[in-house]
Amino acid sequence: MLARIRHPGWIRATVWIVIGIGFSIALDVGIRAIYGHDRFTHFYEADAVLQVCLIAVPLFFLAGLGCFDYWAYWASGRKTRPEDHSGHGAKSWKSYFYPNTDHKVIGIQYTVHSFVFLFIGGLIAMLMRAELAAPGRQFVDANTFNGLFSVHASLLIFLFIIPVFAGLANYVLPLMIGAPDMAFPRLNALSFWLLPIAGVMMLMSFFWGSFASGWTAYAPLSVTAPIGQVFFTIAVQFAGASSIATALNFLVTIITMRAPGMSFFRMPLLVWANFSTSLLVVIATPFIAASQFFVLLDRAVGFNFFNYNLNGDVLMYQHVFWFYSHPAVYIMMLPGFGIVSEVLAVKSRKPIFGYRMMAFSLLAIVVLGFTVWAHHMFVSGMAPWIRIPMMVTTAIIAVPTGIKIFSWLATLWRGVLHLDTPMLFVLGFLTMFTLGGISGVMLAMVPLDIHVSDTYFIVAHIHYVLFGGSLFTIFAGVYYWFPKMTGRMLDERMGKWHFWLTFIFFNITFAPMHLIGVQGMPRRVSDYADKFATWNMIISLASFALGLSMLIFVYNVITSWRAGPKASSNPWHALTLEWQVSSPPPVFNFDTIPTVVGGPYEYGVPGAVHGIFGPAKPAEVPAVAPTTPAGG
Amino acid sequence: MEQDPKEPDTTGARERGNVTRGTLVRIIIIAGVAAVLGVVLALSINWFPVAASKQAGPIDTLWDVLLIFSVPIFVIVCTVVITSVVKFRMRPGEEDLDGPPIHGNTKLEVIWTTIPALLLLGLCTYSYLVLHDIEKAPASGREMRVAVTGQQFNWTFKYELGKRSFTSAQLYLPIHESVKFDIRSVDVLHDFWVPAFRMKIDAVPGIVTHYRVTPTRLGSYPVVCAELCGLGHAFMRNTAHVYPPDKFNAWVRKMQIAQGVISGGGGAGGGGGGNALAAGRAVFTGPGGCSACHTLADAKATGTVGPDLDKFLKPRNKAFIKTSIVDPNAYVEKGFPANTMPSNFGSTLSQSQIDAVVNYLYQVTR
Numbered sequence: 001m002l003a004r005i006r007h008p009g010w011i012r013a014t015v016w017i018v019i020g021i022g023f024s025i026a027l028d029v030g031i032r033a034i035y036g037h038d039r040f041t042h043f044y045e046a047d048a049v050l051q052v053c054l055i056a057v058p059l060f061f062l063a064g065l066g067c068f069d070y071w072a073y074w075a076s077g078r079k080t081r082p083e084d085h086s087g088h089g090a091k092s093w094k095s096y097f098y099p100n101t102d103h104k105v106i107g108i109q110y111t112v113h114s115f116v117f118l119f120i121g122g123l124i125a126m127l128m129r130a131e132l133a134a135p136g137r138q139f140v141d142a143n144t145f146n147g148l149f150s151v152h153a154s155l156l157i158f159l160f161i162i163p164v165f166a167g168l169a170n171y172v173l174p175l176m177i178g179a180p181d182m183a184f185p186r187l188n189a190l191s192f193w194l195l196p197i198a199g200v201m202m203l204m205s206f207f208w209g210s211f212a213s214g215w216t217a218y219a220p221l222s223v224t225a226p227i228g229q230v231f232f233t234i235a236v237q238f239a240g241a242s243s244i245a246t247a248l249n250f251l252v253t254i255i256t257m258r259a260p261g262m263s264f265f266r267m268p269l270l271v272w273a274n275f276s277t278s279l280l281v282v283i284a285t286p287f288i289a290a291s292q293f294f295v296l297l298d299r300a301v302g303f304n305f306f307n308y309n310l311n312g313d314v315l316m317y318q319h320v321f322w323f324y325s326h327p328a329v330y331i332m333m334l335p336g337f338g339i340v341s342e343v344l345a346v347k348s349r350k351p352i353f354g355y356r357m358m359a360f361s362l363l364a365i366v367v368l369g370f371t372v373w374a375h376h377m378f379v380s381g382m383a384p385w386i387r388i389p390m391m392v393t394t395a396i397i398a399v400p401t402g403i404k405i406f407s408w409l410a411t412l413w414r415g416v417l418h419l420d421t422p423m424l425f426v427l428g429f430l431t432m433f434t435l436g437g438i439s440g441v442m443l444a445m446v447p448l449d450i451h452v453s454d455t456y457f458i459v460a461h462i463h464y465v466l467f468g469g470s471l472f473t474i475f476a477g478v479y480y481w482f483p484k485m486t487g488r489m490l491d492e493r494m495g496k497w498h499f500w501l502t503f504i505f506f507n508i509t510f511a512p513m514h515l516i517g518v519q520g521m522p523r524r525v526s527d528y529a530d531k532f533a534t535w536n537m538i539i540s541l542a543s544f545a546l547g548l549s550m551l552i553f554v555y556n557v558i559t560s561w562r563a564g565p566k567a568s569s570n571p572w573h574a575l576t577l578e579w580q581v582s583s584p585p586p587v588f589n590f591d592t593i594p595t596v597v598g599g600p601y602e603y604g605v606p607g608a609v610h611g612i613f614g615p616a617k618p619a620e621v622p623a624v625a626p627t628t629p630a631g632g
Numbered sequence: 633m634e635q636d637p638k639e640p641d642t643t644g645a646r647e648r649g650n651v652t653r654g655t656l657v658r659i660i661i662i663a664g665v666a667a668v669l670g671v672v673l674a675l676s677i678n679w680f681p682v683a684a685s686k687q688a689g690p691i692d693t694l695w696d697v698l699l700i701f702s703v704p705i706f707v708i709v710c711t712v713v714i715t716s717v718v719k720f721r722m723r724p725g726e727e728d729l730d731g732p733p734i735h736g737n738t739k740l741e742v743i744w745t746t747i748p749a750l751l752l753l754g755l756c757t758y759s760y761l762v763l764h765d766i767e768k769a770p771a772s773g774r775e776m777r778v779a780v781t782g783q784q785f786n787w788t789f790k791y792e793l794g795k796r797s798f799t800s801a802q803l804y805l806p807i808h809e810s811v812k813f814d815i816r817s818v819d820v821l822h823d824f825w826v827p828a829f830r831m832k833i834d835a836v837p838g839i840v841t842h843y844r845v846t847p848t849r850l851g852s853y854p855v856v857c858a859e860l861c862g863l864g865h866a867f868m869r870n871t872a873h874v875y876p877p878d879k880f881n882a883w884v885r886k887m888q889i890a891q892g893v894i895s896g897g898g899g900a901g902g903g904g905g906g907n908a909l910a911a912g913r914a915v916f917t918g919p920g921g922c923s924a925c926h927t928l929a930d931a932k933a934t935g936t937v938g939p940d941l942d943k944f945l946k947p948r949n950k951a952f953i954k955t956s957i958v959d960p961n962a963y964v965e966k967g968f969p970a971n972t973m974p975s976n977f978g979s980t981l982s983q984s985q986i987d988a989v990v991n992y993l994y995q996v997t998r
Binding site: 142146212214218225308312314349398405406413415416434442444447451454515518526529602608 | 651680681690712713721726728735736737749755760762821834836838841854858860861862864865869936
């Protein structure tokens, strides 16, 4: 038993959690004693212990699980375990419940974990729609309802969209650039294990009076809200730390670990997309961390950043928050652009149209993405002149996005379209994301935004962008790489049913929200005027059907993973490197490091090869290298 | 964008990939018809609530212009996707076939970069002009001012007309006169929105925000809080009434007389009791904002965020009622969350207002 307590794992983690709680209580009581405060006289003072626990206990948990073992051994001068990669690869399903340094194991951990939170977030959405099916109170009180929409958004943003892209990229990106793993495998493992902490913490808020100030957590509401609020405030720190660590890992991996011959302009666009996303994450995420630390310090120890009675600045919160949270919508979209480029080229059997412009437009979005944040604040009461430059930059950022849409359309033109499930989701994305982009441009126009901000029009817009946009690309990516990740093929018939039901009910759910928003229904309300009743009933019914359509996906994934037909190494006849190894790939990805000799999308070029195994023979290179892309 | 890329088809084997000029013309005609039908359909939808201000006109027109530009863009994208699916989908026997290796076309890329950029800059310029139009001061210079205060979970409206200012629980405005709102909050963020007027702005604690409207249509319109402000947010609704000038002036006189009685400290004899009740009711539905969350038959309040006061206060004494108002967490009724009722009534209401509302609640719940 003692050995099991000493050995990293769940038993030791449990013991360390208990130690962590003890540590938090001791720290709190000790500091209060030093300051001469009374011991607890009122139940509410237990809040202090709770807040210290929320920060300290997760760190103790991670230490118990073994996330810091190697570094602790190394730092204290003890003998570290030799780097024999014994932590690599999954030995059984149990391996997925322990820290693992293999990017493929971590990729699957990330992806499956994120989908679990997609379904929790989706169930929460359906609870909300049940409440909203008719005016007046149905099932939940106002406090629970406000908690539901706050946790719905927080989970789907911080525990689904952002990490699921990191998960898919974690799996395929090192393979795509011909690397044996990510640059920092132990940091990679730590990045993943920070996530369940954030997710569990956000869900736990319901037991402490719920976190009910919306995912934007605007001050001063978040400063004065009940203690459930801090579960979000602190959870975001863990999710953010995970994001930053992964992004650093991607940047270093992409910059230093590309296979010989893989110049930047021979990288697949998914790699470009994650390069751009990682830049955004590394630069922007510290701002949301700061905004939540402000709130925490205001609440816990009276810093009064946002106390207007003491010259606190309420609008400052929104500026700092959106300086992250606007780039965050690109963090939630650019990796999807990468997935679309991969799937579209392979399934159209054509090179990506305007490859270089596709890469440059990503970088343009990264730069412009930092210049538009205050368009979320047109009615916030900030200085009026700021609205005009923000309107112009917001409109202009549609140009690089438009370049991408038009280039994808041109890639389709004259191709040989394989209309299987990944391609259907990509085509669904192209049309639905265009609608989301159009309503985005409408929202940039200040006079219209004054009328529709904080209405259901915003709810419609964000869901066309994140559901019709991001989620459709995520499904495309899962259907596309599932054979590589599991070695099994998904069922096509079920996949098509899944797509069509999702596509139809997505539109019935979210399209009417544009209308009721313009007509005057505010968002974030558990009750509404009677004139919106009919549309809300239709939306609620459609949302239940949308939820049910996801069960097809779950069933398809579970049955195919267990007993689907075995996948060949390259079922889609793709050129990129991840398809040139077995499905699933060997533990160290490549037995011999590949050499890249051409672009990634040379479909239709006779004899074109992207990478070859072993060093290139000089004479071979010109024969297989394509001519410079025309007009690229 | 539907034009035929000029590069040669190096696979050579595929006639199917070539779109003849006739087909292309047919597609463009179909897309054109679809775009026109789409625009007509989009414009025929009754999008907005009734327009009751001068500001509504330019905003509604801007929306129509945006629809006219948006629908064709969506139609173009759908046309290319649908045409590609129909004409270029893989047919049996083409499993190993690749498309032509077209890598790009500089001319096309320049076109689809510059045209959208110019279009967007045009729309921005137009929006700027609309914004200037809806925010500019009236040419006559005559403008009424109303101070709007948001508080969890109701609005109060303070009028500075004549010598004496007075407050109202609902918004009353004369038609065809520009009014500038000075918007404040005493606790958290709120957002003062009258959908029929189209304008909104946050009520921000610590600063005063503004906008102006000119009501152009008689009637009563909902006032909505558009910024999440806590548990009662959904119920933070109010009403704006637009009156003809003489009716508005009569209302102003009535309000001035009524509130003169309150500050005068009650009338003589039996009338005093009735006036005291009225004063308490005015606090309950007005600056106290109690009616947003509580049910109370006498005040016709039907809120459900907090306890039903008709039942809840029946067995309670005045001291309990007063404590519950100034320190709501001292006793929290089972089934209702703590920290929900604002705890700052002790500072936002005057002593006489608190006494009036305590007395009122005590009397009407016996």
